Amino acid sequence: MLDGEQYRKSLDDGRVIYFEGARVPDLAEHPLLGRAVDTVADGYDHWYDPREDARNPLTNVSASSADLQAMLPLFDEADGLLNLTYQTIMCLLTASSRIGDSDAPYPARMAAYVRDLQANDLRSALCITDAKGNRSLPPLRQEDPDAYLRVVDRRPDGVVIRGAKLHITAGALAHDFLVMPTKAMKPGEEDYAICCSVPIGSPGVSVVCRTSAARVEDTRDFPVSRDGVLSEGFVIFDDVFVPNDRIFLDGEVEHAAVFAHSLGLWERLKALTFMADDADVLVGLAQLIADANGLTRVPHIREKINDIIIYATLVRSGLLAAVSSSKVTPEGVAVPDECFTNAAKFYGAENYAVMVRHLHDIAGGSVVTAPSMADFDNAEIGPLVEKYMATGSGVTGRYRTALMHAIRDLTADTYGGHNAVIQLQAGGGLHAQRLVTRKHYDMAGAKRRALERTRLEAPASA
Numbered sequence: 001m002l003d004g005e006q007y008r009k010s011l012d013d014g015r016v017i018y019f020e021g022a023r024v025p026d027l028a029e030h031p032l033l034g035r036a037v038d039t040v041a042d043g044y045d046h047w048y049d050p051r052e053d054a055r056n057p058l059t060n061v062s063a064s065s066a067d068l069q070a071m072l073p074l075f076d077e078a079d080g081l082l083n084l085t086y087q088t089i090m091c092l093l094t095a096s097s098r099i100g101d102s103d104a105p106y107p108a109r110m111a112a113y114v115r116d117l118q119a120n121d122l123r124s125a126l127c128i129t130d131a132k133g134n135r136s137l138p139p140l141r142q143e144d145p146d147a148y149l150r151v152v153d154r155r156p157d158g159v160v161i162r163g164a165k166l167h168i169t170a171g172a173l174a175h176d177f178l179v180m181p182t183k184a185m186k187p188g189e190e191d192y193a194i195c196c197s198v199p200i201g202s203p204g205v206s207v208v209c210r211t212s213a214a215r216v217e218d219t220r221d222f223p224v225s226r227d228g229v230l231s232e233g234f235v236i237f238d239d240v241f242v243p244n245d246r247i248f249l250d251g252e253v254e255h256a257a258v259f260a261h262s263l264g265l266w267e268r269l270k271a272l273t274f275m276a277d278d279a280d281v282l283v284g285l286a287q288l289i290a291d292a293n294g295l296t297r298v299p300h301i302r303e304k305i306n307d308i309i310i311y312a313t314l315v316r317s318g319l320l321a322a323v324s325s326s327k328v329t330p331e332g333v334a335v336p337d338e339c340f341t342n343a344a345k346f347y348g349a350e351n352y353a354v355m356v357r358h359l360h361d362i363a364g365g366s367v368v369t370a371p372s373m374a375d376f377d378n379a380e381i382g383p384l385v386e387k388y389m390a391t392g393s394g395v396t397g398r399y400r401t402a403l404m405h406a407i408r409d410l411t412a413d414t415y416g417g418h419n420a421v422i423q424l425q426a427g428g429g430l431h432a433q434r435l436v437t438r439k440h441y442d443m444a445g446a447k448r449r450a451l452e453r454t455r456l457e458a459p460a461s462a
């Protein structure tokens, strides 16, 4: 296993990173992106075990739904590993099982790649979302044929790929990318049916980063976004050579969607775990600020907090149902239930904004106008800020202001806006979850039950 320092050193692999118009010469030393490096490095230190055969427990593959359930607490401690590596491993194992027996060399290569990630403690980020050009046109009808990543050359020893993958979580922080088609492909679109892994330092790869990490010296007003924000990468593959042993699909359009669907399931499970935690935090903040504002017993405030409690409970129920109803593939991998995962992710994403609205309604305007924590330190104005932000009964101005900053940072500022979009879009937008839920829902069973309950007979055509 690697420790945090070894991880930092491993970033010196020729990777080409840009941030706000400038090339980043040393990622670990960058004032903003370096904090994301710290988060991943802290994760390495957290899990580090010097024994020769030690392996990060978050790269273990669950063999039963009980195993998967037992891993949920590890997801909370993941420090970026959920976005990096775990999802890659689970996506490949799920896709490999769904593709099934094949004469192609792909299953063996996927298995070897998974073993490599586990054995060498590498971080692999997931590159699925293409630039996509005009959303209503398929790849071959785009003005720019590179709007979807494609193979532009095939050689005896590998392929050359061109295109871009957008929004890639922790894109600059990984060692490797798992690249896959973002959607189903049709005959004629063989060049777009490519799945492969690419080391980030490969010639032709560039990552343009964005981050919603706090940009201030005094981070007391940003208790959420001051650390732990991973950043996203706009990853460009400008004629990148991929050797054969890293190719997991090349041209088999009938399997192109399998990777996206497999990843979608694990991405949504991950999103659900984050959502379940965020939901409890929303409940906690709503109750704390209601207490601090002296509104604990007011009926409409209680009702709004009750709504958030129901939301948090339902999101967690969906997560637990998804995991406890896992199905085990013939290869022995426990895979969460599609219907529960997608329906719960849909519900959580659709209602998140309403819960945040409740929190803002309960908290009041100080969420965005409270003085800075630094104002309390000013000898002239600090005591007056304290006096007017305090609400009595031991609730100091400092404490109440800090709560307001926590709410603003989590839900109403740069990171809060980022968080609102991620709840909706991570793992695909609402429509994608609606489609998958419907596809896996037992419609025949529902119709049968409806007929039985209402003592109707199905028409002969049904």
Ligand SMILES: Cc1cc2nc3c(=O)[nH]c(=O)nc-3n(C[C@H](O)[C@H](O)[C@H](O)COP(=O)(O)OP(=O)(O)OC[C@H]3O[C@@H](n4cnc5c(N)ncnc54)[C@H](O)[C@@H]3O)c2cc1C
Residues within 6 Å of the ligand: 126, 127, 128, 129, 132, 135, 136, 137, 165, 166, 167, 168, 169, 170, 232, 418, 421, 422, 425, 426, 427, 428, 429, 430, 431, 432
């Ligand atoms: C913070 C963040 C992190 C992310 N991390 C990753 C990551 O690590 N890896 C990765 O690969 N992706 C990642 N994503 C990307 C995410 O999966 C996409 O944002 C999501 O799938 C939507 O794609 P899009 O952004 O291109 O929006 P669009 O595809 O443009 O979707 C916008 C809207 O248009 C609708 N739409 C689009 N096309 C059609 C059509 N043909 N017909 C009907 N409706 C259509 C959609 O349903 C949606 O309502 C991340 C996104 C965010 C915001």
